[in-house]
Amino acid sequence: MPSDGHIWILGATGYVGRALSVAAMKEYPPARLITFGHRKMDARLMEESNHFVCPLNEISEGLLERYPPKKIFHCARMAGSSDRKRHTAAQKGAAANERLIQMLRKMKDSPVLIYCSGSLMYGPQTSEANEQTPLKPIGYARAYLQAEEPFLNARNERHLDARMARPAWILGPGSWFHAFFLDPAKKTGKVPYYGSGEQLMSVLSLKSCAEQLLRVADKGAPFSDQNLVCYAPLTQRDFSQILADILGLPTIRVPESALLKRHGKTVTEALCTSIPIGTLNDDWRTEWSREVSGLRTDLLELIHFDPFLRRS
Amino acid sequence: MSYYEEVGNYYDKDAVDFEQRYWKNPVLQRIRQSFREEVKQLPFRRALEIGFGPGFDLIHFARIFPEAEVCGLDVSQEMVQLAQQKIDAHALANARVGQGSVEHITEQFPETSFDLIYVFFGALNTVEDIERAFECLSDRLEEGGRMVLTFVNKWYLQGMLIELLKGRPVQAFSRLKKVWGGYSPTEFLASRCYSPAEIGRCAERVGLKLFTHSGYSIFSPAWYYHGLNRRLPGRLRQAAWDLDRRIADGPLGGLGEYVLYDLRKKGSK
Numbered sequence: 001m002p003s004d005g006h007i008w009i010l011g012a013t014g015y016v017g018r019a020l021s022v023a024a025m026k027e028y029p030p031a032r033l034i035t036f037g038h039r040k041m042d043a044r045l046m047e048e049s050n051h052f053v054c055p056l057n058e059i060s061e062g063l064l065e066r067y068p069p070k071k072i073f074h075c076a077r078m079a080g081s082s083d084r085k086r087h088t089a090a091q092k093g094a095a096a097n098e099r100l101i102q103m104l105r106k107m108k109d110s111p112v113l114i115y116c117s118g119s120l121m122y123g124p125q126t127s128e129a130n131e132q133t134p135l136k137p138i139g140y141a142r143a144y145l146q147a148e149e150p151f152l153n154a155r156n157e158r159h160l161d162a163r164m165a166r167p168a169w170i171l172g173p174g175s176w177f178h179a180f181f182l183d184p185a186k187k188t189g190k191v192p193y194y195g196s197g198e199q200l201m202s203v204l205s206l207k208s209c210a211e212q213l214l215r216v217a218d219k220g221a222p223f224s225d226q227n228l229v230c231y232a233p234l235t236q237r238d239f240s241q242i243l244a245d246i247l248g249l250p251t252i253r254v255p256e257s258a259l260l261k262r263h264g265k266t267v268t269e270a271l272c273t274s275i276p277i278g279t280l281n282d283d284w285r286t287e288w289s290r291e292v293s294g295l296r297t298d299l300l301e302l303i304h305f306d307p308f309l310r311r312s
Numbered sequence: 313m314s315y316y317e318e319v320g321n322y323y324d325k326d327a328v329d330f331e332q333r334y335w336k337n338p339v340l341q342r343i344r345q346s347f348r349e350e351v352k353q354l355p356f357r358r359a360l361e362i363g364f365g366p367g368f369d370l371i372h373f374a375r376i377f378p379e380a381e382v383c384g385l386d387v388s389q390e391m392v393q394l395a396q397q398k399i400d401a402h403a404l405a406n407a408r409v410g411q412g413s414v415e416h417i418t419e420q421f422p423e424t425s426f427d428l429i430y431v432f433f434g435a436l437n438t439v440e441d442i443e444r445a446f447e448c449l450s451d452r453l454e455e456g457g458r459m460v461l462t463f464v465n466k467w468y469l470q471g472m473l474i475e476l477l478k479g480r481p482v483q484a485f486s487r488l489k490k491v492w493g494g495y496s497p498t499e500f501l502a503s504r505c506y507s508p509a510e511i512g513r514c515a516e517r518v519g520l521k522l523f524t525h526s527g528y529s530i531f532s533p534a535w536y537y538h539g540l541n542r543r544l545p546g547r548l549r550q551a552a553w554d555l556d557r558r559i560a561d562g563p564l565g566g567l568g569e570y571v572l573y574d575l576r577k578k579g580s581k
C-alpha cells in the first residue's frame with residue numbers, strides 16, 4: 001500500500017470529476033489514485049487509475065480498508081433534469097453522503113474530504129460573496145443543499161475535515177456555456193445575454209477549477225469553505241460581448257420573461273441573478289491569474305475545440 | 313505445424329489490429345472493467361495471466377499494485393513483444409512476460425507458484441486439451457489461491473437467435489460443434505467453446521471449487537455486433553447491461569457470450 005495513502009475521486013466520470021482526475025494523474029501514480037465512476041465508461045480512467053464502476057451509495061467498507069484514502073474529492077453530486085428529479089436526487093445524495101460519513105468515522109485516520117459544491121449556493125449578492133457569506137441557495141442549488149448538509153453537519157461537529165469548495169461558473173466544453181451562449185449564437189447568429197445583462201457573474205475554466213480543487217486538499221484550511229474563482233466578476237453583457245467579439249457576431253438581449261417561458265424558473269434564476277464571487281483565501285491562489293484577458297484566452301480555446309465552429 | 317504454432321501465428325498477425333480494435337470498442341472496455349473488478353475483489357501477491365495479448369491487464373495490474381508481482385504467458389511472440397515494450401516504457405520491475413502456452417508455465421516460471429491466475433477474453437478456448445490445461449494451472453496455484461477464468465461460452469442464446477433471424481443457421485450453432493472457427497469470418501482459428509457444466513467438471517477433477525460463475529452479454533449485444541450496439545439507444549444499452557449484471561450469477565448467466573468463473577483452491581477464505 002502506498003505509504004502516503006490513496007487519493008479517492010468520487011464522480012470521476014462526471015464533468016468536474018473527469019477534469020479533476022486528469023489533473024490528478026499528473027500528480028499521482030495510478031497506484032495511489034482510486035477513481036469511482038457510475039455507468040459511463042472511460043478508457044483513460046480505466047488505465048491510469050485504480051478504477052471502480054460503483055454508485056456512491058454502494059461504496060463498501062472493504063474498499064476503505066483496502067485502499068484507505070488520505071484525501072477524498074467528492075464530485076458525485078447526484079443531478080436531476082427537473083425540480084422534482086433534482087429534489088429526489090438530493091435526497092438520495094444526502095443518504096449516500098451520510099452513509100459515507102458513518103463509514104469514514106470508523107477509520108483510524110479519517111481523511112480530508114473536499115466536496116465540490118457550487119456558488120449558486122450564495123444566492124443574490126450586491127457585493128462579492130466570500131467564504132463567510134451566509135448560504136441562500138437559488139436555482140439548482142436549492143435542491144442540492146440538502147445533499148451537502150451531512151458534510152456541513154459532520155464538519156460543524158468536527159467529525160470530518162470536510163472542505164466545501166464552491167466554484168464559480170465553470171467554463172468548459174458542453175455545460176451552460178454551450179446551452180445558453182454558444183449554441184444559440186450558432187443557431188441565430190447573435191450572442192445572447194439574459195435579463196438586464198447587468199447581473200454579475202464569476203467564471204473560471206474547467207482546468208483551473210480542477211487544479212484549484214487539488215490545491216484545496218493541500219493548502220486549504222481544515223474544516224473551511226473555499227470559493228474557487230479566477231477572473232474578477234464581470235457583467236453578463238460584458239461576458240457575451242467578449243464572446244461576440246471573438247465570433248464576430250452582435251449580441252442580443254433576451255428578456256427574463258422569454259427565458260422563463262422557455263426554460264422555467266430554476267434556469268432563469270440561475271442565469272439572471274447577480275452572484276459575484278470573491279475569496280478570503282487568496283494566499284494560495286497566486287498561480288491563477290485574475291486578469292479578465294485570460295477569459296478571452298479560455299473562450300478562444302473552447303471555441304477552437306468546438307467542431308462546428310472549426311469547420312466554419 | 314503444431315497447434316500452438318498455428319495459434320501463435322494467428323495472433324502474431326492480428327496483434328496490432330487487436331489492440332486498435334479494443335480502444336474503439338466500448339462494449340469490450342466495459343466488460344474488461346468488470347473482469348478487472350472481479351480480480352480486484354481479493355488482494356494477491358503474485359499473479360499469472362495466461363494469454364495477456366497486448367498486455368492491457370498485466371500492465372495495468374502491475375502499475376496499480378506495485379507491491380505485487382504480475383507474470384504472464386502468451387503463445388504469440390508478437391504479443392509478448394508488445395507487452396514487453398509497455399513494461400519497459402513504464403519501467404515496471406514487478407512485471408515479467410514469457411512466450412508459451414499454458415502447458416509451459418513451469419519452463420517460463422520455474423519453481424514459481426501463484427495466489428492468483430487469471431485469463432481474460434478466452435485464451436483457454438485455444439488449448440489442445442482443456443483438462444490438461446486445468447491440471448497445469450491448478451498445479452501452479454497455491455493453496456488458498458484463486459483463479460478468475462473467462463471463456464467464450466458455448467450456449468450463447470442471444471447470438472443463436474440473432475444469427476437465425478439473419479438466416480444463418482450454420483453460424484447460429486457453430487459454437488456447439490467440437491471445433492469453432494473463432495470470431496473472424498475470414499481467418500479460421502480452431503477453437504472450442506465450453507459450457508459452465510464442462511468447466512465445472514474440469515475444475516472438480518483438479519480439486520478446484522467453483523465459487524461463482526457470471527455471464528456477460530446475456531441480453532446486451534455481444535461486442536462484435538457493432539451495428540446493433542451503435543443503433544441501440546444509450547439508455548437501452550445501459551438497461552440491458554444493468555439487467556445482465558443482475559442475472560449474471562444465476563442460471564441465465566450460463567447463456568451469455570462470455571462466462572467468468574471464480575475458482576478457488578482448498579484453503580481459500
Ligand SMILES: C[S@@+](CC[C@H](N)C(=O)[O-])C[C@H]1O[C@@H](n2cnc3c(N)ncnc32)[C@H](O)[C@@H]1O
Nearest residue numbers: 323363364365386387388413414432433435438
Ligand atoms: C483473445 S486474445 C485476449 C488477449 C488479452 N487477454 C485481452 O484481454 O485483451 C487471446 C490471447 O491469448 C493468447 N493465447 C491463445 N491461446 C493461448 C494458449 N493456449 N496459451 C497461452 N496464450 C494463448 C493469444 O496469443 C492472445 O494473445
